[in-house]
Amino acid sequence: MTVYILCFALLLVGIYGVLTKRDLIKIILSLGIMGYAVNLMIILFAYKKGAGFAIMLRDGINTNMVDPLPQALILTSIVIELGITAMLVALAIRLFQKYKTFDITKIRRLSG
Amino acid sequence: MILPFLIIIPLLAAFLISLISGEKDNWAIVLSILAVISLLALAIFSFFTTGNKTFVYEMSGWKIPLTICLVQDALSSFMLVIVNLIALTSLMFSVTYIRQHDSPWKYYALFMLLITGMNGVIATGDIFNLYVFMEIALFAAYALVAFGGKAEEYEASFKYAVMGSISSTLILLGVGILYASTSTLTMANIAAELQTKNPMVMYWVAAIFMAGFGLKSAIMPFHAWLPDAHSSAPAPISSMLSGVLIKALGIYAIIRIFYNIFGAPQIFLTIFMVLGSISIIVASYLAMGQWDLKRLLAYSSISQIGFILLGLGIGTKLAILGAVFHILNHAIFKSLLFYNAGAVEMALGTRDLRKMGNLRGAMPVTSGTSMIASLSVAGLPPFNGFFSKLIIIIAAVQSNNIIYAIIAVIGSLLTLAYFMKVQRYGFNGENKITELNQSISLGMKSAMIILAVLCVVASILIIPGIREVTLDPVVSVIMNKTAYIQSVIGR
Amino acid sequence: MKQFDGMTLIVKTITRISVWLILLYGIYIILHGHLSPGGGFAGGVIIALAFLNVMLAYGGDFIKHWVNIGFLHDIESSSAALFLAVGILGMATGGGFLANFISHGRLYHLLSAGTIPLFNIIISAKVSMGLFIVVWTLAVFHLDKGGEDK
Secondary structure, eight states: OHHHHHHHHHHHHHHHHHHHOOBHHHHHHHHHHHHHHHHHHHHHTTOOTTOBOSSEETTEEOSSBOOSHHHHHHHHHHHHHHHHHHHHHHHHHHHHHHHSOOBTTSOOOOOO | OOTTHHHHHHHHHHHHHHHHOOSSOHHHHHHHHHHHHHHHHHHHHHHHHHTTOOEEEEGGGOOGGGSOEEEEOHHHHHHHHHHHHHHHHHHHHHHHHGGGSSOHHHHHHHHHHHHHHHHHHHHBOBHHHHHHHHHHHHHHHHHHHTOSOOHHHHHHHHHHHHHHHHHHHHHHHHHHHHHHHHOOOBHHHHHHHHTTSOHHHHHHHHHHHHHHHHHHTTOGGGOTTHHHHHHHSOHHHHHHIIIIIIIIIIIHHHHIIIIIISOOOHHHHHHHHHHHHHHHHHHHHHHHTOOBHHHHHHHHHHHHHHHHHHHHHHOSHHHHHHHHHHHHHHHHHHHHHHHHHHHHHHHHSOOBGGGOOBOTTTOHHHHHHHHHHHHHHHTOTTSHHHHHHHHHHHHHHHTTOHHHHHHHHHHHHHHHHHHHHHIIIIIBOSSBOOOOSSOOOHHHHHHHHHHHHHHHHGGGGGSHHHHHHHTHHHHHHHHOHHHHHHHHHOO | OOOOOSSOHHHHHHHHHHHHHHHHHHHHHHHTTTTSSOOHHHHHHHHHHHHHHHHHHHOHHHHHHHSOHHHHHHHHHHHHHHHHHHHHHHHHTSSSTTOOOSOOOSTTOTTOSTTHHHHHHHHHHHHHHHHHHHHHHHHSOOSSSOOOOO
16 A cells, blocks of 8 residues: 555655746656656556466466556556657757747746 | 548558658648548448447457457547548648648648547547547647747647646546556446446546546636647647547547446536536636737637536536537637638738738638638527527526526627627728738638538538437437447447 | 767777677567567667667767668658558458467467567567657757757
């Protein structure tokens, strides 16, 4: 039970970072922390105490195995977050070219 | 079956466009128009052959609990027709519009990826597959909002990307919790298993999903990205985003999850009604004070999504009929309004309402279609907006929610007010404008005329003979959770 | 030969030896994807890192002389189209989309498990080329004048 609470605490650290930091790169890093926290929680849902790896041992099918489905799920999720992070970094470089700053309180031309 | 082709065709078109295009975009235009026309033909064919039946397609030849399944019932076919129709008109509009920017073939490849993502979200029956296709569509949307190269577009796209990533992380958390409690990912299996588990799981996951999908569909507390993103994007992308993306990713996912998986307990419906009415009133007030044309249209989108959510929250058969019909209507007239804004911006070079004047002589097609679209949004007969709003208000009165009916009426009056502002300042102003920067091409005019004709024609869907064929199966799919489970697993 | 800017001579010498070992390791992870952890995506990232190692040690302009970026772009797009073609082929020979239609072979052998090693190779080609082109484009983007986007 405590591992799930720690994963949730990591998610809250990520949300705190997105809300209060003023630098563009720190916001991107905090989004990454949030992604890691959710991936970790999904992997931890798949663990059984004292079970072996999935599906086949040397001489037959393993009957006491951890759940292999969340492992495939978080592989997909990690790839998606890699793409989103690449796009955010490209946007940050372009924003620096146009606004000459990384400070998010100064990038405020659209309002109202 | 035809369901996998709705995902294969645009994906193949996107990769082929990226492979064979050099500096000129002729092959890109030909490939994308061929792909979208075939998609629209497949969608209309599937809509007319589905009726009350349900088709399930399992991928890779495995059986249901072990594989990803694609489900085609009345709701999916209805949304597929809307998405592909607006995509075709948007493509017709953007052939000339994108030539202003450099490297237009990238636009067509990203556009095909956007259509892939939306078709995948609508057609799938597996909840993690919904998350993956939603991310594909959002990725293309973030890139397309920033396509122009101006400073405001990058700022708007960054805001949209950060907020979208937070909500996607929350949705993944909800999917993980659902998997942990029911140990299956197919939506029909989750619906069957969730009845035997602790109801606290359902409330917890519903709160997470309401925040996550609420941000995707721009409901009022989660709306802050929408005015920037929809006003900074190029005009055909604004119409795709505001016309179909917030409905396919947001409202459709909310309908599937809250009606077909959770079974719509009363507390969620009350929350929908409250959030919907807040959206209607506050967004209408914010729209009245805007002088930027596309920003006004973006706030109007938030207000109309509030109408749809109010109809979904009331929960009776008539209210859901009104909400579903309003999804179709809002896609048609909001896209038409964004095309008008794009045409005016291309012709005059500005989006500010105070700088426009009398455009009736110089741009007759644009002025006429914008008058038709404004009357449709405000809800005047015989256009389609009148019927859908009337049905929602009557359903609110019939189920003893008089306060919500009064709020809906006030919202309609405010909508009429700010669209008359658009007509007064934007198209019937003081100084008569005679010369334009660039003239509107034939593709743009024909896209606008098609949608204006559909504004009038779509109101025949409410006549009782035609309604049984087209809209009633959709409503019966939404309201009947056990029939959905039976038709997906029972075969 | 012109001296390209980048890192020091020690880094360049070690990179010249070790980048081929990194490529070999990546190919091993891809080909044994159905027998041990790894597969298409992990192997693709390792191959992209091998190319990026060369870019970091020798500078961004050296890559234009070493490989042809247009060719890598074509590999990426065509491998994605090939993925869809193999999927449609699975649909044409019975079964559903992305079905496993090649014979499954004997257990634990390298050439077994049907279409899965084929998909591993296709995915690794797309991931490695895509990741390398994205990071190279971001690295040679000049801030004083406009560069290329995406």
